[in-house]
Each structure stands twice: as C-alpha cells, then as structure tokens.
Amino acid sequence: MLSASLQRLWHKLGSPRWFVALTDGWVKALGWISLVLLIWGAVWGLGFAPADYQQGNSFRIMYVHVPAAMLAQSLYIGMGVAGFIGLVWRMKLADVALTACLPLGMVITALALFSGSVWGRPTWGSWWEWDGRTVSTLVLFFLYVGIYALREAIADQDLRARASALVAMVGTVNIPIIKYSVEWWNTLHQPASFGLTQKPAMPSERWLPLLVMVLAFYAFAGFIVLVRMRTEILRREMGARWVREWLQAGGPR
Amino acid sequence: MYFDSFADLLQMGKHGFYVWTAYGTTALVLVASWLSARGAFVATTRRLRQQAELAQRDAPTTHSTENNS
Numbered sequence: 511m512l513s514a515s516l517q518r519l520w521h522k523l524g525s526p527r528w529f530v531a532l533t534d535g536w537v538k539a540l541g542w543i544s545l546v547l548l549i550w551g552a553v554w555g556l557g558f559a560p561a562d563y564q565q566g567n568s569f570r571i572m573y574v575h576v577p578a579a580m581l582a583q584s585l586y587i588g589m590g591v592a593g594f595i596g597l598v599w600r601m602k603l604a605d606v607a608l609t610a611c612l613p614l615g616m617v618i619t620a621l622a623l624f625s626g627s628v629w630g631r632p633t634w635g636s637w638w639e640w641d642g643r644t645v646s647t648l649v650l651f652f653l654y655v656g657i658y659a660l661r662e663a664i665a666d667q668d669l670r671a672r673a674s675a676l677v678a679m680v681g682t683v684n685i686p687i688i689k690y691s692v693e694w695w696n697t698l699h700q701p702a703s704f705g706l707t708q709k710p711a712m713p714s715e716r717w718l719p720l721l722v723m724v725l726a727f728y729a730f731a732g733f734i735v736l737v738r739m740r741t742e743i744l745r746r747e748m749g750a751r752w753v754r755e756w757l758q759a760g761g762p763r
Numbered sequence: 764m765y766f767d768s769f770a771d772l773l774q775m776g777k778h779g780f781y782v783w784t785a786y787g788t789t790a791l792v793l794v795a796s797w798l799s800a801r802g803a804f805v806a807t808t809r810r811l812r813q814q815a816e817l818a819q820r821d822a823p824t825t826h827s828t829e830n831n832s
Contacts, residue, residue, distance in 0.1 A: 548793070556786065557764050557765060558764055558765055561765065566775075566776045566777070566778055567775035567776050567778040567779075568778040568781055568782060570778075570782045570786075571781065574789040575785065578789070613796070614796055617795070621788065621789060624785075624788055625788065625789065628785045628788075629781065629785065631781060632778055632781050730793060730796075734800050737804050738800050738804075741800070741803045741804040741807050744807050744808065744811060748810075748811060754815055754818075757808070757811055757812060757815060761808060761812075
C-alpha cells in the first residue's frame with residue numbers, strides 16, 4: 511500500500527507537466543529574492559564591512575569569489591545527482607535538470623577562477639598559481655566544458671542523456687579533491703573561513719555580508735535553473751496537449 | 764559607511780581596480796546568465812503560441828469536435 515503511493519509520488523515527481531504547474535509561481539519570487547539579496551550583500555560588502563588589517567580592501571572580493579566557488583561545486587554536484595537519478599530510474603526530469611545546471615555552472619566556475627585571479631594579484635602577488643585548489647577548480651571548469659561539448663556532439667537524445675549523466679557522475683570525484691586541496695597540498699590558498707559546522711574565523715561585520723551573498727547566489731541559481739528547466743520541458747513536450755492547455759490557461763507568469 | 768567619501772570607496776586604498784573588476788565581472792556574468800535563460804524561455808513560448816495558432820487555423824473543426832466529446 512505504502513510502496514504504491516510512494517511509487518505514485520515518485521512518478522509524479524518525474525512528470526514534466528506536474529513540475530511546470532508546481533513551479534509556476536516560484537520563478538518570479540526567486541528572481542526578486544535573489545535581486546534584493548544580491549544588491550543588499552554587494553552594498554554591504556563593498557561599502558560597509560570593515561577592511562581586513564592584513565589584506566586591506568582586496569578582501570571584499572571574497573563576497574563574490576566565495577559564493578561563486580561554492581555554487582560552482584554545488585551545481586556540479588546537482589548534475590552528478592541528476593545523472594545518477596537519470597541513469598538508475600530513467601526519470602525524464604533528471605536530464606532536464608542536468609542541462610539546466612550546465613550553462614550556469616560553467617560560467618560561475620569561470621567567474622570563481624577569474625575573481626580568484628583578481629584577488630590573487632594584490633594578495634599573493636601573482637595572477638595565477640599552480641596551486642591545489644586553483645588547479646582542481648580549473649579541472650571542474652574543464653569537466654563542465656567537456657559535458658557541454660559532449661551534449662553538442664551527440665544528436666540522439668537518449669544517448670546524450672546517458673553519456674552526460676555518466677561523465678557528470680564520474681566527475682564528482684573532483685569535488686572532494688577541491689574541498690580538501692587546501693589540507694592535502696602545501697598551498698597559498700587560504701582555508702575555508704566559513705562553514706556550516708564551525709564558527710567563522712572573522713568578526714560578524716565581515717561574515718554576515720558573506721552569508722547574504724551566499725544566499726543570494728543560491729537563490730539566483732535556483733531562479734536560473736528553474737527557468738532553464740521549464741524552457742527545456744516546454745521545448746521537449748512541444749506537441750503535448752497539456753502544454754497547449756497550460757498556454758491557454760495563461761502560460762508563463 | 765566604512766569609507767569617508769565616494770572617491771575613497773572607488774579607490775579602496777590601492778585595491779580599487781581589483782575589487783571593482785571582480786564585482787563588475789560578477790554583475791556582467793549574472794546579468795548575461797539571466798538574459799540568456801530569459802531569452803530562451805521567451806523564444807520557446809513564442810514558438811509554442813505560433814504552433815498553437817497554426818494548429819487552430821488549420822483544423823478548426825477538430826477543435827470543436829474535441830469539445831463536444
């Protein structure tokens with residue numbers, strides 16, 4: 511009995527039509543939330559947080575660099591999980607989610623590398639260091655580019671889904687490498703000054719804006735991934751009757 | 764505000780160039796991501812609407828029988 515209803519729920523979760531109806535109201539809300547948080551966090555981080563006594567004002571780059579780097583990894587984990595679900599349960603939505611994470615993940619990883627480079631110049635005295643964390647993040651960027659190229663190269667939808675799911679899953683081994691790179695290798699990169707489990711290694715006037723920016727980046731990612739998923743679903747289900755009905759009922763809001 | 768003047772905020776000691784480059788690029792990346800996602804969505808729904816209109820114009824009778832049944 512229970513398993514039957516669970517199965518029904520699982521089936522529903524994988525249904526594109528149900529997903530589009532469910533998320534109709536979320537897009538705008540997430541968009542506005544992320545905009546407000548981004549402006550709030552940026553103004554706070556740029557103009558109000560006190561400068562670091564060692565790094566001076568360059569530390570303000572942290573407020574865009576750290577959220578970008580966190581998001582770069584989270585989106586990749588999202589693709590790995592979607593790949594796993596797609597391969598094991600053949601859920602239609604899984605490949606949709608994977609494609610939706612891909613473009614944002616790619617540019618955000620590039621942004622993490624770039625902002626790190628711009629931070630490294632005044633702090634380490636060089637634009638680029640062959641350092642454990644920068645190199646493993648560069649590998650992350652190449653993984654994104656690789657999956658993107660793979661998807662462009664394979665015309666068959668089913669094969670493309672399976673191939674990119676496999677690469678996304680295998681590539682997740684890079685995530686713990688990025689995380690522990692600052693401990694495994696002798697490195698210039700500072701360790702995390704921010705975490706879920708320990709107290710931040712800086713005063714609250716400095717980490718509160720970071721918290722706002724991290725939330726802002728995740729809300730923004732939710733917004734973009736949602737818009738892209740809905741677009742991809744509509745594109746794939748173009749001929750379906752429910753799409754016509756959804757459009758007639760008002761369509762996108 | 765932490766800075767004494769607007770000029771101070773722009774200059775940020777010696778780090779103005781680096782900080783503003785990082786924030787400017789971030790703004791650019793986020794806006795471009797939004798425009799690209801939004802553009803794809805608008806293009807797709809426009810195509811859907813055109814398709815629906817065409818279907819209705821080509822077969823108005825099927826539509827009414829669908830309603831009757």
